[in-house]
Amino acid sequence: MPVTTNFGKGSALPLNPKYCHWSKEFIESHVGRDTELTAYIHIDPSYQVNSNMLALYEFQRKPLLNQFKSVVIDREQGIILSKRSSQALINDLIKNHFLAGLTFQKEIAQRLNFKSHYVLATGRLAYFSTHGYTTGNTDWLSLHQMVNYQVSEINRVKFKSLPINGLNYTFEFVNCGRYIKRKISDSLYYNYVLSQLGQAHLENILGWNVVKKRSQSLLDKAEYYLPHFIHEPFTIRDIWNDVLQHKYLKYGECMADLFELQLIREDHYFVYRLSRRGDNLF
Numbered sequence: 001m002p003v004t005t006n007f008g009k010g011s012a013l014p015l016n017p018k019y020c021h022w023s024k025e026f027i028e029s030h031v032g033r034d035t036e037l038t039a040y041i042h043i044d045p046s047y048q049v050n051s052n053m054l055a056l057y058e059f060q061r062k063p064l065l066n067q068f069k070s071v072v073i074d075r076e077q078g079i080i081l082s083k084r085s086s087q088a089l090i091n092d093l094i095k096n097h098f099l100a101g102l103t104f105q106k107e108i109a110q111r112l113n114f115k116s117h118y119v120l121a122t123g124r125l126a127y128f129s130t131h132g133y134t135t136g137n138t139d140w141l142s143l144h145q146m147v148n149y150q151v152s153e154i155n156r157v158k159f160k161s162l163p164i165n166g167l168n169y170t171f172e173f174v175n176c177g178r179y180i181k182r183k184i185s186d187s188l189y190y191n192y193v194l195s196q197l198g199q200a201h202l203e204n205i206l207g208w209n210v211v212k213k214r215s216q217s218l219l220d221k222a223e224y225y226l227p228h229f230i231h232e233p234f235t236i237r238d239i240w241n242d243v244l245q246h247k248y249l250k251y252g253e254c255m256a257d258l259f260e261l262q263l264i265r266e267d268h269y270f271v272y273r274l275s276r277r278g279d280n281l282f
Contacts, residue, residue: 119187123195
């Protein structure tokens with residue numbers, strides 16, 4: 001297969017407009033077969049999902065070219081072929097870069113009364129899963145790299161990227177989760193809430209002067225997620241306390257199950273409250 005393992009000079013992505021529209025079907029029919037794409041394709045066993053990722057297509061069930069389980073479109077590194085699953089790639093992102101892993105993300109979702117989990121967000125970055133990230137291997141997209149999107153069917157969506165070398169690339173996903181438009185809106189709102197929480201904590205609690213730079217991405221286009229439902233107010237500190245309690249009580253549940261002692265489960269919360277006494281002056 002004519003692909004390279006080192007990144008070449010020049011644009012990381014093809015500049016020919018016929019290669020600006022990406023989908024799983026397009027990848028299967030062109031990657032490894034179209035010689036014009038060769039200079040942009042790289043095999044990278046150590047690729048790490050990062051903010052420059054545009055889209056991640058999973059091929060776990062039917063590996064591309066009989067060996068690659070994931071194909072990543074990255075604005076700086078080009079077209080990445082990986083033998084690792086999309087779940088493994090995203091798990092590394094969570095483990096290495098997200099505070100308290102998924103627990104922090106899920107606690108915020110619970111506060112917002114979101115029953116499903118489609119986005120991993122920081123307030124300035126948002127990675128969107130087309131089926132929800134608790135369902136195993138799935139396709140992913142960076143909402144912070146997109147300028148708009150269109151839902152053509154109940155489970156088909158096409159995103160348009162921010163300009164890259166004067167071109168807008170599109171990424172199409174089919175057979176997405178149900179009510180995909182609502183899931184995208186909820187995910188953008190989730191990121192917006194997290195951004196507001198972070199800014200309030202830095203300014204009001206830590207005394208920092210935060211200057212938020214507005215982007216042209218979906219994250220800063222309120223018409224895609226506002227108005228939204230009203231939720232009870234909460235802070236970053238509230239979420240962090242929830243995370244600590246969740247992890248502590250989960251530890252107690254595991255201990256109770258291991259030793260088959262219900263008493264441990266019942267007493268663990270009392271011990272947890274006692275352990276928090278060192279957090280204040282009294």
